[in-house]
Amino acid sequence: MERKLLTKDSYRSLITKLIGQNYQVVAPVKKDTMIDFLKISSFDEITEDYIVTVSSAKTVAFPRNEKLFDYEKQNKKLTQQDYDFDSIPQSVLIGVRPCDAFGFHSLSSIFCWDSIDKIYTTRLERTTIIGLSCNKADDYCFCTSAKGSPGSTAGSDILLTKMTDGNYIVEIVTEKGAKLVADFSDLFTADGGADKESLLAKVAANFSVDDVLAKINSKFEDEAFWTEQAMRCIGCGACAYVCPTCACFDIQDESHGGKGHRVRCWDSCGLSLFTLHTSGHNPRENQGQRWRQRLMHKFSYMPDRLNTIGCVGCGRCSRACPVDMNIAEHCMSIIEN
Amino acid sequence: MNNLQQKAQQLLESGNYGLIVGYEKGTSGKARPVFIRKAEHASKLIFDESCDQNIAVYLYRQEIKHDKKKVIVANHHTLKSIVELAAENQVFDGDFMVLAFAENGDIIELNTFKEIEKHVATLYHGLTEAEAAMMKKIEDMSLEDRWAFWENEFSKCIKCYACRASCPMCYCPTCTVEINQPQWISVPSHTLGNLEWHVMRAMHLAGRCVTCGQCGKACPLELPIQLLTYKVALDSKQFFDSVAGTSICADNALAIYKPEDHENFIR
Amino acid sequence: METQNIYLPYLMQIDKVSEDAPFVKTFRLKFINPEDEANFSFQTGQFGEYSVAGVGESTFCIASSPTRKGYIECTFRKAGRVTTALSDLEEGNTIGFRGPYGNVFPIDEWKGKNLLFIAGGIALPPMRSVIWNCLDLRENFKDITILYGAKSVADLVYKHELREWDERPDVKLVTTVDPGGETHDWTGEVGFVPTILDKMAPKAENTIAIVCGPPIMIKYTFPILEKCGFADEMVYTTLENRMKCGFGKCGRCNVGKTYVCKDGPVFSLKQLKQMPDEY
Incomplete structure (x- = not known):
């Protein structure tokens, strides 16, 4: 993989130039009490003081609300205005942690499963992902148990690793990344050969996700196990909404007068009404069954049907959970039980 | 083993109680709700300043709602919610025992809604x-x-x-x-x-x-x-003059009408 | 319309509305854009997303046969928000339709076999598509038997068509209503579908059974078929689960790792028995 060097001053120039060239630049920003991905208008808005952002980077390709098309009703006539694909901006997403970047792989496997969701794919195609290796981790991180690592290049177009002098090692991962580097070639200099590995956070691999995959199918029928696992779970959607690979959605209409639009918005398998039939019958009527669905989807159905794992070990769900449903612990308990 | 753990162990060993809803140590030093069913697991229980979560929400949870041999370890938030839930007939007298704490750390057993209400009256009601x-x-x-x-x-x-x-x-x-x-x-x-x-x-x-x-x-x-x-x-x-979580009688402001109620907010 | 937006529906005009039972209506829908019609095809068993602009989308099967060209039909019961809005529409109104989605009844494999259709209540519509499909290709099949039951006489849908099937010499139709649901001039059977099926004692040899109905009816019908000697791979049904997208993305309809929208809605009893009880 081709390596280059980007000084901190050149990094500032790069971002400033991208903004100047009308790229939509999305970066981790400290807003009020939280750090999240937001569109920036100046380099100074960026922060690097985070383990991971609260919400995942998926919002760039799978925003929490997406207008699918517009319509207008006049008497008995209905006209539809298709999605304006030209409106999707060229974007650069910076400061993406390797776990998050890898999440796009899982997400894409869902949105491209036989029928291609062109809204999602166009958004992702027009986004260049500049990853940022992790130099610190916390008790929630478990990427190394989930086939990732704090310096993994998978999913990024370019991966930056910050050195102790504040400059960055640049790894050019994809053609898209190479193009961006070529477009601003004067900002990148020759690689100094720094040891990337020593700059990375240490994340202990407490289990192997392969063991979860091997075991979880045999647990499906064990109702008592899932009831106990989910006792604490209060059935909100926080875990799914912050997850980089959760793709479940709802489709809703919003209208005012005769005009309106159909919207795709986030939904969660943890919510009790998610699968409720109009008849009142609910195939997943208790939280144990819903929690099972969440884990089975990630560690059984996605591997089986889409050849990908639905978890990247970012630990966001556990951080966001009001009752500390720590997913890594639950994985380990699947292996042990 | 501390007081609480000993108490929990005794309760579970007695056979009179089968489930203790309380707090345990979670990720990164955070406290989180826990469900203890075996006496040998009583040592998981903690109760300190990190236990500020209101866990009354579990009392009417489908899986344990009808379990009448349950105990809940209650902080002052949880206690007030129990009183309010009692007032709204969402939990029932005698369905569970409450373990609360005196200021000196002593464990207080509260078995009836009247006892809980009386204890709650001694607590601070208001914002920090x-x-x-x-x-x-x-x-x-x-x-x-x-x-x-x-x-x-x-x-x-x-x-x-x-x-x-x-x-x-x-x-x-x-x-x-x-x-x-x-x-x-x-x-x-x-x-x-x-x-x-x-x-x-x-x-x-x-x-x-x-x-x-x-x-x-x-x-x-x-x-x-x-x-x-x-x-x-x-x-x-x-x-x-209505403060939620103080009375086990349904008297919350928007649920009842009193002739002397102010009406000056209707404009 | 040139689009690759998989969420954008075809615009359909309501050509005909019929009231089939209390709260149950059938719409005949025609494509507004002739190009859409030219590009559209479906097979029996498939479903779609029907929408009322400003209200939302609802999932149900295509109730007409693919052998009847130029239109599709759908039958729905007024129950939720979208079906209530649909119910309020009249001829000439425009609605949206996305589809067809899902798999199909393997009627090519059924050539030369007897067919036994068993349906209950509002589940006749998915069955109606395959019944008409088979009747329109009548020479491909041997005996065709239809057992249809509803709560009461009023709740029987497609009454004209039931009469038409009844009058055909090449169809055996048995209708039944739940005890208490009969009228004084009712000449059909009285009793639950599984009970009547038991009484009919259909022969399993060279016969395909297709079962559609509420979960409770299905649950009690399968053992009777088994008793009559039907092998699991000779019995078919369609599943319904809540759906939003129809193409395996929204994440609600799966039964274990099986997606009703992509792998179904049509399943053989053999497949069904390999699936967990999550439907």
Whole structure:
């Protein structure tokens, strides 16, 4: 993989130039009490003081609300205005942690499963992902148990690793990344050969996700196990909404007068009404069954049907959970039980 | 083993109780709810200042609702919620025992709603200094600034409903947001729909909010939404002298009518 | 319309509305854009998303046969928000339709076999598509038997067509209503579908059974078929689960790792028995 060097001053120039060239630049920003991905208008808005952002980077390709098309009703006539694909901006997403970047792989496997969701794919195609290796981790991180690592290049177009002098090692991962580097070639200099590995956070691999995959199918029928696992779970959607690979959605209409639009918005398998039939019958009527669905989807159905794992070990769900449903612990308990 | 763990162990060993709902040490030193069924697991239980979560929400949880051999380890938030849930007939006298704590750390067994109510009367009811300061900061804002403040906060809400799920008083099996004929609250999480949701939530909690702040603590985006329900709680006290979580008789402001009620808010 | 937006529906005009039972209506829908019609095809068993602009989308099967060209039909019961809005529409109104989605009844494999259709209540519509499909290709099949039951006489849908099937010499139709649901001039059977099926004692040899109905009816019908000697791979049904997208993305309809929208809605009893009880 081709390596280059980007000084901190050149990094500032790069971002400033991208903004100047009308790229939509999305970066981790400290807003009020939280750090999240937001569109920036100046380099100074960026922060690097985070383990991971609260919400995942998926919002760039799978925003929490997406207008699918517009319509207008006049008497008995209905006209539809298709999605304006030209409106999707060229974007650069910076400061993406390797776990998050890898999440796009899982997400894409869902949105491209036989029928291609062109809204999602166009958004992702027009986004260049500049990853940022992790130099610190916390008790929630478990990427190394989930086939990732704090310096993994998978999913990024370019991966930056910050050195102790504040400059960055640049790894050019994809053609898209190479193009961006070529477009601003004067900002990148020759690689100094720094040891990337020593700059990375240490994340202990407490289990192997392969063991979860091997075991979880045999647990499906064990109702008592899932009831106990989910006792604490209060059935909100926080875990799914912050997850980089959760793709479940709802489709809703919003209208005012005769005009309106159909919207795709986030939904969660943890919510009790998610699968409720109009008849009142609910195939997943208790939280144990819903929690099972969440884990089975990630560690059984996605591997089986889409050849990908639905978890990247970012630990966001556990951080966001009001009752500390720590997913890594639950994985380990699947292996042990 | 500390007092609580010993007590829990005894209760489970006695056979008179089969489940203890309390707190254990969670990730990164955080406390989290735990369900202890075996005496040998009693040592997991903790009770310290990290245990500030209101766990009354588990009392009516389907899986354990009808288990009459349960015990709940209650902090002062949980105790107040139990009183309010009792007033609203969501939990029943004798269905569970409460382990509360005296100021000196001694364990107090509370077996009946009357006992809980009496104990709760000894607790502080009101906002903490920090909470009161936040309230004041917002109340002192101009209307425009206050609108801008909440607009900014609501713009961040992802409508995960962690606030609702963690609130012991949000026990409706079907919430207004899930009623779609008509659709009162829009499903997508845009600023306007989020505002509709949070204002509706606050109004439904008027006179019922025990000011535990659990909704705000649960919010993954750290929105200070507890201030909305605090506001209606303070108004309930000011206008109707009604403080939720103090009486096991249903007397919350918006549920009953008294001829002497103020009507000056009707304009 | 040139689009690759998989969420954008075809615009359909309601050409005909018929009231089939209390709260149950059938719409005949025609494509507004002739190009859409030219590009559209479906097979029996498939479903779609029907939408009322400003209200939302609802999932149900295509109730007409693919052998009947130029239109599709759908039958729905007024129950939720979208079906209530649909119910309020009249001829000439425009609605949206996305589809067809899902798999199909393997009627090519059924050539030369007897067919036994068993349906209950509002589940006749998915069955109606395959019944008409088979009747329109009548020479491909041997005996065709239809057992249809509803709560009461009023709740029987497609009454004209039931009469038409009844009058055909090449179809054996048995209708039944639940005890108490009969009228004084009712000449059909009285009793639950599984009970009547038991009484009929259909022969399993060279016969395919297709079962559609509420879960409770299905649950009690399968053992009777088994008793009559039907092998699991000779019995078919369609599943319904809540759906939003129809193409395996929204995440609600799966039964274990099986997606009703992509792998179904048509399943053989053999497949069904390999699936967990999550439907």
